[in-house]
Amino acid sequence: MGRWEPDSQGRLVEAAIALFDEFGFDRTTVADIAERAGLTERTFFRHFSDKREVLFFGAGALQELLVDTTVEAPASATPIESVASALEAAGELFSERRDFSLRRQRIISSSTELQERELIKLASLASSLGEALRQRGVPDPTAALTGEIAIAVFKIAFERWVTEPSAPGLAQLIRESMRQLRAVTASA
Amino acid sequence: MGRWEPDSQGRLVEAAIALFDEFGFDRTTVADIAERAGLTERTFFRHFSDKREVLFFGAGALQELLVDTTVEAPASATPIESVASALEAAGELFSERRDFSLRRQRIISSSTELQERELIKLASLASSLGEALRQRGVPDPTAALTGEIAIAVFKIAFERWVTEPSAPGLAQLIRESMRQLRAVTASA
Numbered sequence: 001m002g003r004w005e006p007d008s009q010g011r012l013v014e015a016a017i018a019l020f021d022e023f024g025f026d027r028t029t030v031a032d033i034a035e036r037a038g039l040t041e042r043t044f045f046r047h048f049s050d051k052r053e054v055l056f057f058g059a060g061a062l063q064e065l066l067v068d069t070t071v072e073a074p075a076s077a078t079p080i081e082s083v084a085s086a087l088e089a090a091g092e093l094f095s096e097r098r099d100f101s102l103r104r105q106r107i108i109s110s111s112t113e114l115q116e117r118e119l120i121k122l123a124s125l126a127s128s129l130g131e132a133l134r135q136r137g138v139p140d141p142t143a144a145l146t147g148e149i150a151i152a153v154f155k156i157a158f159e160r161w162v163t164e165p166s167a168p169g170l171a172q173l174i175r176e177s178m179r180q181l182r183a184v185t186a187s188a
Numbered sequence: 189m190g191r192w193e194p195d196s197q198g199r200l201v202e203a204a205i206a207l208f209d210e211f212g213f214d215r216t217t218v219a220d221i222a223e224r225a226g227l228t229e230r231t232f233f234r235h236f237s238d239k240r241e242v243l244f245f246g247a248g249a250l251q252e253l254l255v256d257t258t259v260e261a262p263a264s265a266t267p268i269e270s271v272a273s274a275l276e277a278a279g280e281l282f283s284e285r286r287d288f289s290l291r292r293q294r295i296i297s298s299s300t301e302l303q304e305r306e307l308i309k310l311a312s313l314a315s316s317l318g319e320a321l322r323q324r325g326v327p328d329p330t331a332a333l334t335g336e337i338a339i340a341v342f343k344i345a346f347e348r349w350v351t352e353p354s355a356p357g358l359a360q361l362i363r364e365s366m367r368q369l370r371a372v373t374a375s376a
Binding site: 078079080081084116119120123126141142144145146148149151152153155156159160177178180181182183184185186187188 | 336368
């Protein structure tokens with residue numbers, strides 16, 4: 001194994017997803033993943049802390065996109081409009097990788113441990129959105145509440161996107177969920 | 189130790205909370221808890237699967253209350269009104285045990301593992317509320333979305349209740365959060 005390993009991270013993710021799909025998450029080891037990718041375990045651990053993290057390596061980039069888009073929304077945007085624009089930007093990002101998202105989701109659904117990890121990542125995204133709104137001058141509890149609501153909307157739209165075979169694009173499902181949110185809350 | 193152990197569950201909870209407070213969650217063992225409660229480890233395991241569950245033993249009753257109140261809301265109640273009445277009923281229940289809730293929350297805040305467990309229990313409550321709404325004839329995705337939103341509202345109200353020293357009652361904070369939810373979503 002030379003020092004030059006073009007896109008070793010991408011190869012490790014691809015290998016891991018294929019193995020999780022084929023043999024199950026629990027029965028796949030880091031050694032298996034490295035071997036399938038034609039890399040060493042040491043290289044694996046330069047990219048990921050454990051095999052679970054292979055499925056969540058995009059969380060940091062997603063969080064950054066959500067926070068940046070929220071912070072940079074026009075000054076005239078209301079809190080919910082700011083986070084809605086961020087969710088739609090995330091929706092566009094995911095739409096480019098629908099196949100990967102579907103395969104990943106199938107693996108996550110197969111394991112309670114992974115489902116729990118997903119919930120924890122989503123809660124962390126909600127907190128980050130709340131913090132981004134505070135940076136826009138939105139006070140609490142509105143900032144925290146809007147962050148939580150945004151992630152509720154995202155979760156529902158994402159679930160539809162990965163489970164409904166003829167679902168439209170994720171960005172469109174997010175807009176639909178936002179409309180449903182308004183309809184639901186207006187009816188109190 | 190006789191076979192007759194009045195309120196052994198309550199004694200175990202009280203002993204565990206006191207020890208977690210004093211020595212930390214990680215450094216307290218089941219043996220410590222049983223000893224402090226004057227009971228055996230075997231009795232402990234008749235009530236709880238592990239020391240973590242001592243802090244979540246009320247989750248089942250909370251879930252039942254939320255689901256029953258949602259299902260039994262007047263037929264004229266909209267989805268959000270049904271879950272709002274359930275959250276307020278839960279708020280009344282918690283208000284009777286504010287001291288316990290504050291001590292419990294301090295312990296949970298001290299441990300990432302416990303915070304994660306709390307998130308997972310909240311997600312399960314959101315699913316249960318969605319299911320309760322489906323029982324009322326509310327279709328998806330409205331049912332699932334309303335369940336998620338309700339728990340977002342509850343989470344924000346609960347956080348205020350346990351962190352703001354002069355916070356009003358939890359039921360009142362839930363009503364306030366519901367009003368904020370309407371204000372936030374109406375501004376899109």
